Amino acid sequence: MSTSTPYELPWVEKYRPITLDDVVGNPDTIDRLKVIARDGNCPHLIISGMPGIGKTTSIHCLAHQLLGDAYKEGVLELNASDDRGIDVVRNKIKSFAQKKVTLPPGRHKIVILDEADNMTPGAQQALRRTMEIYSNTTRFCLACNMSNKIIEPIQSRCAILRYTKLKDQEILKRLLEICEMEKVSYNDDGLTALIFTSEGDMRQAINNLQSTHSGFGFVSAENVFKVCDQPHPLVVQNAIRSCMKGDVDAAMESLNDLWEQGYSAVDIVVTFFRVVKTFDEIPEYTKLEYIKEIGFTHMRILEGVGSLIQLAGLIARLCKKNMKPELFKV
Amino acid sequence: MAPRLSQSSQKQDRGYKSKPKTVKLGTPLISTQVQKYDPLTAFSLSQSGGDELAHGGMQKSPKGKGKERDVGYLSVSSPDTDDRLWAELPVHVRKVEDVRRWFHEAFEGGPLGKLRRYRRILVLTGQAGTAKTTTVRVLGREMNFNILEWGNSGSDDNVNDTSYDSYESAFTKFETFFNRATNCRNLLPLVEMSGATSSQQSQKAQNANSRHIVLLEDLPNILHSSTQARFHATLRCLVDRPPSDPPVPVVIIISDSRPRGEAYDEHGVYSRGRNGDGEGVIDIRTVIPRDLLGGPYVTNIGFNPIAPTLLRRALQTLLSTHSSNKDGQPSKEVLDVVVESANGDIRNAIMALQFAYTIGSRDGKSRKRKKGGNIPTSMLESITRREQSLVLFHLLGKVLYNKRKGDPLSSSTSAKDAQREKMQELLMEDPPSLPFWLKEHERRASKVDVDMLYGNSPIDSSLLSLYIHQNYTQFVDGLDECDRIVECLSWVDSSGGEVWYQANPYRFHILSMGTLHALPSPVTRRNQKFIKPQFFEYLENEKEAWDSVHDTRNWLAHSANKSLDNSWRTCSWSGMEVALELGGVLKALERCHGTSRPPRTHQRFSRMEFQSEQLTSQQLTEDDVDIEEASSQMNDMYSGHARGNEEISGQWLESDEIEEF
Numbered sequence: 006m007s008t009s010t011p012y013e014l015p016w017v018e019k020y021r022p023i024t025l026d027d028v029v030g031n032p033d034t035i036d037r038l039k040v041i042a043r044d045g046n047c048p049h050l051i052i053s054g055m056p057g058i059g060k061t062t063s064i065h066c067l068a069h070q071l072l073g074d075a076y077k078e079g080v081l082e083l084n085a086s087d088d089r090g091i092d093v094v095r096n097k098i099k100s101f102a103q104k105k106v107t108l109p110p111g112r113h114k115i116v117i118l119d120e121a122d123n124m125t126p127g128a129q130q131a132l133r134r135t136m137e138i139y140s141n142t143t144r145f146c147l148a149c150n151m152s153n154k155i156i157e158p159i160q161s162r163c164a165i166l167r168y169t170k171l172k173d174q175e176i177l178k179r180l181l182e183i184c185e186m187e188k189v190s191y192n193d194d195g196l197t198a199l200i201f202t203s204e205g206d207m208r209q210a211i212n213n214l215q216s217t218h219s220g221f222g223f224v225s226a227e228n229v230f231k232v233c234d235q236p237h238p239l240v241v242q243n244a245i246r247s248c249m250k251g252d253v254d255a256a257m258e259s260l261n262d263l264w265e266q267g268y269s270a271v272d273i274v275v276t277f278f279r280v281v282k283t284f285d286e287i288p289e290y291t292k293l294e295y296i297k298e299i300g301f302t303h304m305r306i307l308e309g310v311g312s313l314i315q316l317a318g319l320i321a322r323l324c325k326k327n328m329k330p331e332l333f334k335v
Numbered sequence: 336m337a338p339r340l341s342q343s344s345q346k347q348d349r350g351y352k353s354k355p356k357t358v359k360l361g362t363p364l365i366s367t368q369v370q371k372y373d374p375l376t377a378f379s380l381s382q383s384g385g386d387e388l389a390h391g392g393m394q395k396s397p398k399g400k401g402k403e404r405d406v407g408y409l410s411v412s413s414p415d416t417d418d419r420l421w422a423e424l425p426v427h428v429r430k431v432e433d434v435r436r437w438f439h440e441a442f443e444g445g446p447l448g449k450l451r452r453y454r455r456i457l458v459l460t461g462q463a464g465t466a467k468t469t470t471v472r473v474l475g476r477e478m479n480f481n482i483l484e485w486g487n488s489g490s491d492d493n494v495n496d497t498s499y500d501s502y503e504s505a506f507t508k509f510e511t512f513f514n515r516a517t518n519c520r521n522l523l524p525l526v527e528m529s530g531a532t533s534s535q536q537s538q539k540a541q542n543a544n545s546r547h548i549v550l551l552e553d554l555p556n557i558l559h560s561s562t563q564a565r566f567h568a569t570l571r572c573l574v575d576r577p578p579s580d581p582p583v584p585v586v587i588i589i590s591d592s593r594p595r596g597e598a599y600d601e602h603g604v605y606s607r608g609r610n611g612d613g614e615g616v617i618d619i620r621t622v623i624p625r626d627l628l629g630g631p632y633v634t635n636i637g638f639n640p641i642a643p644t645l646l647r648r649a650l651q652t653l654l655s656t657h658s659s660n661k662d663g664q665p666s667k668e669v670l671d672v673v674v675e676s677a678n679g680d681i682r683n684a685i686m687a688l689q690f691a692y693t694i695g696s697r698d699g700k701s702r703k704r705k706k707g708g709n710i711p712t713s714m715l716e717s718i719t720r721r722e723q724s725l726v727l728f729h730l731l732g733k734v735l736y737n738k739r740k741g742d743p744l745s746s747s748t749s750a751k752d753a754q755r756e757k758m759q760e761l762l763m764e765d766p767p768s769l770p771f772w773l774k775e776h777e778r779r780a781s782k783v784d785v786d787m788l789y790g791n792s793p794i795d796s797s798l799l800s801l802y803i804h805q806n807y808t809q810f811v812d813g814l815d816e817c818d819r820i821v822e823c824l825s826w827v828d829s830s831g832g833e834v835w836y837q838a839n840p841y842r843f844h845i846l847s848m849g850t851l852h853a854l855p856s857p858v859t860r861r862n863q864k865f866i867k868p869q870f871f872e873y874l875e876n877e878k879e880a881w882d883s884v885h886d887t888r889n890w891l892a893h894s895a896n897k898s899l900d901n902s903w904r905t906c907s908w909s910g911m912e913v914a915l916e917l918g919g920v921l922k923a924l925e926r927c928h929g930t931s932r933p934p935r936t937h938q939r940f941s942r943m944e945f946q947s948e949q950l951t952s953q954q955l956t957e958d959d960v961d962i963e964e965a966s967s968q969m970n971d972m973y974s975g976h977a978r979g980n981e982e983i984s985g986q987w988l989e990s991d992e993i994e995e996f
Binding site: 048 | 462463464552553556590686689764769770772776826844845852
C-alpha cells in the first residue's frame, strides 16, 4: 500500500527538513541558526553531537536559506566518502574558495565538511590557514560526532554548537507527523517501541517506522521489534525481574526463549543494558552492580565468546547479587 | 560594501601607523615617554592612553557606519585575524617584550653584537588563539620589518602541466622558498617569480633595504616522516650557515593541541618513549629536531592563555569602537559569559561575541525589549561552550555534590527555591528498597538523572574519569568512601579493554552512578574547588624525561665509543637502566669540570624534585590573573628583563663567546 510509486524515496530523505523551522530539537541553537540565516552573517561553525540528531540537516537548511538559488554554485560539500586528504584541502577547497560566484549581497560561499572528525590531523592542519585566508568570501561548516577529534586551532576559529540528544517527545512529534502524511496505522505501543529502539536517533526511528509500515502495514510493538530484529524488551524485563527475585530458573527460561529466536549474544546483552538503565524497579545499588556485570559480559562477548553460556553466566551473577550471602557459605 | 569598508580602514591604518613611526624603535631601553605612544605597551600601562590611541586610530566616518552597521561588525570580528583591530594586543607586556627583544637581538645583535648568530629560529608556542601570529605582525609594524609567509598552495598549475621534468613536489617548493627567503637580500622579485608559492608580503616595503623575517605557520606536512626529516634537514642547514646580511630570522608558530584525555594519548606517550616517534601530534618536538631544540639557535617563547581581565578589556574596546550605538551592544553579562567560556582564547571569544551579537542586531530591537536587554545565558553557553567550560563545571558539580531527596537545604537558598525543591521532591518516588543484607547500600532517591547527564556531557567518559579522580578526595568523609570510588574508577578502567576504546557505552554510567553511590550523602560542604586533572602535566613531564633519557643514552654511547674497550657495555644499556642507575653519576659529572659533560637535560630524570600540589594545580573556572597581580608583574618588568636575558643566554653563549674572542 505504501508503494504507490515504484521509486519511492526512503522517508528519511523524503521528510528531511528543508528549512530550519522544520528541524526538530535543540530549540535554542536552532533559533540562533535562524537568526544567522536571516542576517547572512555566518561564522565558521562546528556542530557536534550523536548520529541522527540533525547536524547535517541543519547545516543544509542553513545553506539553503542563506544562498537560495545560488546553492548549487555556492556550496561545496565533502563528506567522509570523499577523499579528504591534504591535497583535497589544498586544491579542491582552495580553488573553490578562490572561485567567483555571484551571491546575494552579504552572503558567503559555504564549505560543508561532514564527518569532519574523520579527517586526518594533517588535513586539518592544512585547513586552518585556508579558513583564515579566505574567510571574507567563504565560510566553513563542520559537522562531527566528537568535537574533540577536531584539532584545537580549528576549534578556536569556529563557533561550536553542541547538539544534545533528541528528547522522546520530539521524536514522537515528528513520527506522528509522518504517520499522518503517509497514512500509517499505528498504536501507541508501536511508537513507544520505535522510540525505545532508536535511542534518540531520529534517522533510525524514521527508518524503522518505514520498514515496519511496509513490512507489516501496522505499527505495533511486536512488529517493530520483529523488523528491528531486537529482543523484545518486555521479555528482558521479565528476565531481570526474575533475577531480582533470585529465581534463576525463570530468568534462564526467558533467556533461552530469546536465544532460540536466534538473537545474537550482542543483541541480547545490549538490550539488557538498555532495559536496566531505564528500569525504575531496580534500586540504585543493584542497578550499578547490574550495569557492571552486563558491561563485563559485553566485553567478553566482543572478545569472541558470544555463547549462551556467557549469557547464562551473566544471569547467574545477576541473580546472586540479590541473594543472601549466607546461602553461598558451605 | 565590503571593499569600501576595507579601503577606508586601510587609509586609517596608514594614519595610525604613522604614529609609532615617530617613535625611535628597537631601542632596548624604552623610556616611559616613548612607551606612552607605543601601541603595545601603552595599552597595558595606561588604559586611557591605549583607548585614546585606539579611538584615534580607528575612528570611522559616522556616516558610513550607521548604514553599514551589520556588515561592519561582521568585518570587524570576521574570522580572519585582522591585526589592525587588535592593535591593543591583549598579551602580557612581558611576553611582548621577550619577543621584541629577540627580534632586536636578531637584527642588531644585542649589546655586544654577537647574539645575532644565535637568534636564528624563534618558536612561538601556546594554545590556539593566544595572539601569537598577531604579536609578530604587530611587532613587524612597530619594528619595521617585512613578514614573508609561507603558504602551502594548491598545485593547480601542475594539473595542466603533465610534463614530469617541471614537476616539483610541494616540499621542494617549500625548500626553495625557504632557502631563497633566508638567504637573499632582495626578496620581492624572487618570490613573485616563483608563482607557486603563495607567499604574502605586507605591502610596506618602501625602502629596499628594510628587514625581513620568515614566518612559518602553515607548515609542510610534518606528520609524514620523510617530509619531517627533510624539514629538519632544512632547519639544520639554515642554522649551520652564518647569518646573511641583513639577517633573516625565522619565526615558527605552533599552536599546541593539548592532549584530550583519551586512551590513545597515553599510548602516544609510550610509543614515543620507546620509538621516539609520536603520531598525529604536531608539537614543538616534531617540528624542531631534538638537537636543535636543546641548542643555542632556537629560542622558544610560550604564550599563555589570555588572562580574562585583558581579554575583557580587548573585547570592550572592540565593541566600543565598532558598534555604533549602545543599543545593539551585548550586555555586560553576555560579555562575562563570553570571556569566561573562551578559556583565554581571544579568537574564540570574538567568534562567540559575533555569534551572540547577531541576535542583538536587526531583529533585536523588538525582541530585546522583551528579554530585558540580554540574551539568555543558556543560549550563549550552547554556542560558546568548549571543553573545560561551564558545562563541564555543572556536570562535575552534579556528580560530585550528589544531591538526593531530602537533603537539608543550604542556608543560602531563598524561600522560593526551597519551595520549588520541596515540590520536586514530592514528585519523586522513593526507590524500591534493598533486601536487608544489603541495607548498607541503601540510598535516598538521587536527584541526578544519569541518562540526561550522558546526553549533555561535553566530554567523553575517560576525561570525566580523570576529573573525578582528581577531585573526589575533597568530597569524601572517610576511607570507606574513597575505597568505593577508587574501586569504581578501577572497574571503569578495566572494563574497557582493547575492544572499544572510544565508545564504551557502559563507562559513563558506571562512572557516574558508582561515584554517586560511593559519595556520602549529603556531601559535606567545605568550599570545594574543582581542579583540572594534573594527569596531562605529568604525561608531559614523562614525555620530556623520556626524551632526556634518550639524549643521555646517545651521549653515553657517543663518549663510550671514544674509549673503545667499554663501548660494548654502555651501548647495551636500555633507557630504563640509564634512568634508574645513572642518576648519581650524572650528578657527580655535573659537579666536576671535566671536558665531556652530559647533556643538561638529564636533570629531568636524575633530579626529580618533590612538588607541592598547591603550586601546580589549576582551578577549573577561575584561573585568572588578578589585576593587582598583573600590575605588579608589570612593575617588575625591568627586573624580569634582566633575568630573562640571563635565562635565554644560558650556558651555551658564555662558553661560545669566549671561544670567539
